[in-house]
Amino acid sequence: MTEPLLSVRDLRVEFPNRRGTLTALDGISFDIAPGEVLGMVGESGAGKSLTGAAIIGLLEPPGRIAGGEIRLKGQRIDTLSPEQMRRIRGKRIGMVFQDPLTSLNPLYTVAQQLVETIRTHMPLSEVDARKRAIALLDRVGIPAAARRIDDYPHHFSGGMRQRVVIALALCAEPELVIADEPTTALDVSVQAQIIDLIKEICAERGAAVMLITHDMGVIAETADRVAVLYAGRLAEIGPVRDVILDAAHPYTRGLMGSIPTLTQESDRLVQIPGAMPRLSSIPTGCAFNPRCPEAFDRCRTERPVPLDRPGGRQVACWLAAKESAHG
Amino acid sequence: MIAYVLRRIVQSVLVMLVVALVSFSLFRFVGDPVATMMGQEASQADREALRDRLGLNDPVIVQFAGYIARAASGDFGISYRLQQPVMELILSRLPATLELALISGTLAFVFGVGLGVYTALNRRGWLSGTIMTVSLVGVSLPTFLIGVLLIWVFAVELQWLPSFGRGETVDVGPWRTGLLTPSGRASIVLPAITLGLYQMTLIMRLVRAEMLEVLRTDYIKFARARGLSDRAVNFGHALKNTLVPVITITGLQLGSIIAFAIITETVFQWPGVGALFINSVQFVDIPVMAAYLMLIALIFVVINLVVDLLYYAVDPRLRLDRAAARH
CATH class of the missing domain: 3.40.50.300 (P-loop containing nucleotide triphosphate hydrolases)
Structure with missing residues (x-):
């Protein structure tokens, strides 16, 4: 693979304030090819x-980059x-x-x-x-x-x-x-x-x-x-076609479901119940777990790690991890 | 453009007419001029004769027209107290006031804008905090107290600067200036600071507030995102956008500097029109008071006109003669 033009690794952005520190971006990693x-x-x-x-x-x-690195053609730019x-x-x-x-x-x-x-x-x-x-x-x-x-x-x-x-x-x-x-x-x-x-x-x-x-x-x-x-975390990343047609993260599926189509006869659009948590009250485990229809115990206690999947995809979801382990 | 200027001039003339009416009514309502001029010994017949000779029996509207016609040609009558033509008196005092006003106005503008920009750009610095705190003093202390304090410190204790008067003056044509002699320049320092301090803090706070506002706008963010230098962004893009309200306030403040130089002139015994006015009030010298009123109104009207034309130069959106949004 050619060297990525932009490479972001584990980017973490914080906003310190009087009551503590808000983490607005947490562990964001992605590449952009030329x-x-x-x-x-x-x-x-x-x-x-x-x-x-x-x-x-x-x-x-007061927002600042608190961790991770950003490289442009290999050159680190977040510390310039x-x-x-x-x-x-x-x-x-x-x-x-x-x-x-x-x-x-x-x-x-x-x-x-x-x-x-x-x-x-x-x-x-x-x-x-x-x-x-x-x-x-x-x-x-x-x-x-x-x-x-x-x-x-x-x-x-x-x-x-x-x-x-x-x-x-x-x-x-x-x-x-x-x-x-x-x-x-x-x-x-x-x-x-x-x-x-x-x-x-x-x-x-x-x-x-x-x-x-x-x-x-x-x-x-x-x-x-x-x-x-x-909620400041990467849920899923991959080629557009794959993500749209075969979303691996329940949140992405919810997003896709909320797009109206011309062909489909439907009175109501699918809606994800609830709202995105505030930065000051992100739940433990997966940030999406309170709204996720398929959440199970592990989702509530342990934060999912991004998992590589075939076709250059990455998903941060325990359900997807379980499925790929079984399948 | 021409239509706009004409419209503004017509408005200005209207304002001046209203002020003339007020100034004219001073003569009619503040005492009886005939009684003032003839004293108690004069007979009723003499009084009537004088009244007739002065045109005081004419209809009010005729008298007012005459007053305006004479005022327009610079004739405001003769001072009761000094027995000199009022116009001559005012003109001989005007250079002193104008020099004082211009010097303190310039000081106020230069330091006001400079400090305003500095405190806006270094919002969190300790020096900005200090400047802002000290500026509260400038806003809240009355002018005469500042004048007296300055005299006490710099004239009485340190003996660096004279405490009153204009120093030596030089006549340049009809203009009597104090700016060409060392003692004249030394004399203007304290009154100029006294007069300009309030305006300076006002301009500074205004520039700071406007600048903070402008620095938050999208076009400043976009200018930074284009990699323009801080200097270009702060001074080229941001400062220019703060200027419209600053010009308004500065213009109006220049008017009030001239009009309210009265107090400063009294404290420093500065021989300007303000001091002349105060003395005239004590002696109920109505022709001088009326003329002073007209003069100050004229100055305000002219400054307003200039300010409106300056907007035009600064903000292209006001140039209405070009087609508005062409699609």
């Missing part, structure tokens, strides 16, 4: 965005100085945020923001940076880019602004793009276009994508592999 699209799904608060923030080095204090990390951000890891309406500085033109970012990472003159900016805008599908580049963000619609954001995230040719719910704030009609654009443009440049979303439909269409997060 050019691969990894989907990251989970409920709100499962730690999807936090994983992205930890990788790019932008955890909000802030200045060294800054040089990686934008240049080697780009990021697209959720809300294009608030991601752009309202007081600067699109040209100013693009040229500033390009010149931060590339030794280009003002004129060349501008040419590059226009080409990028053109590529992300802004009509009349050469004219529109001098407009302010408020002159653009939401979908167009997200295109500008994508151009900004990609302007220094990063090897990895972290897209944090890039379509959540957009109209349904433009969501598909934006997802396609991200996928296409990253494939074209050989950039890998970490696509954070809670939309399983988007994952199914876009991602090569998918990681399912629950």
Whole structure:
């Protein structure tokens, strides 16, 4: 197997506060291969965005990486100085945020923001940076880019602004793009276009994508592999097709069951009873055990270890472990 | 743009007319000018003759029109107390007040913005805590007390700076300045600090609050995620976004610095318009009081106009002449 582009091992993120320490991410491990699209799904608060923030080095204090390591092409990046990390951000890891309406500085033109970012990472003159900016805008599908580049963000619609954001995230040719719910704030009609654009443009440049979303439909269409997060822990990771068609973790099965289908006649969607635990009260054993229909004694006492399964899959579930031991 | 400026100017003129009405009514309601001018010995016929000569028997509206016409040409009558044209008196005192106001306004703005940015960026530092605590003193102590304390420390105990007056002055054309002589410069230090301290702490707290707000926004996160330097993010992106409210407050504060220089001028026996006003109040010198009222109103109106035009320069979203959101 080729060396992974990004390798996260046992990542642990903590938020110390007055009453103790909250563990927001615990034992997260995954790889992203060059050019691969990894989907990251989970409920709100499962730690999807936090994983992205930890990788790019932008955890909000007092949050901090308390354990594990993050490597980019073999180089450890979680221990770099802030200045060294800054040089990686934008240049080697780009990021697209959720809300294009608030991601752009309202007081600067699109040209100013693009040229500033390009010149931060590339030794280009003002004129060349501008040419590059226009080409990028053109590529992300802004009509009349050469004219529109001098407009302010408020002159653009939401979908167009997200295109500008994508151009900004990609302007220094990063090897990895972290897209944090890039379509959540957009109209349904433009969501598909934006997802396609991200996928296409990253494939074209050989950039890998970490696509954070809670939309399983988007994952199914876009991602090569998918990681399912629950309460700051990795429940399951594997190729998209396998995970969707043959989920091994009861939580993943619940997630899949909650997607409406056109073919299936059903009055009610399947629902997982209960809610995800708060970070301050994660139960012992498996974090999912109080909601799990198939939990047994071991699930309540012992935390499941991630278990390798054939086809590059991993599952953290005692039930799956039992089945594979018997089968 | 032109329509906007015209509209603002028309509004300003309306405000000035209302103030003129108030200032005009001072003459009618604060004592009888004829009694003041002729004393008790004059006969009823003489009084009527004077009343007629001064136009006091005309309809109020005619008198008001005359008052405005004269005021517009700079004629506010003659001071009861000093027997000099009011305009001449005010103009001779104005440079002293304006110099004091500009110096203390500049000090307040520079230190206010500087300290505000510093305390926002180093929110948890001990120095920020100290600055914030000390700034409470600036907000809560009354101006005259600060003035007296400064005089006690720097003029009486340390004897570094003069405690009153303007020092030596030099005439530059019609402008009598104290800034060109060493004693003049030494004299302005204490009054300028006294006058500006409150404004400085106000600006500092405002900049700090706005800056903290802006640093939390998505576009600042996105700017960091693009790997821009801290300097570019903090000063280029964040500070500029805090400026709109800061400009408003600073502008209005400049107005109040001029208007409320009265107290500082009294404490330091500074020969400005504020001191002139205080003396006029003691002698019920209505022409001076009325003219002072008009002058201060004019200053506020002009500053407001300038502030509105500055918004326009800072925030592109207010430039309504361009098409709004083009899709």
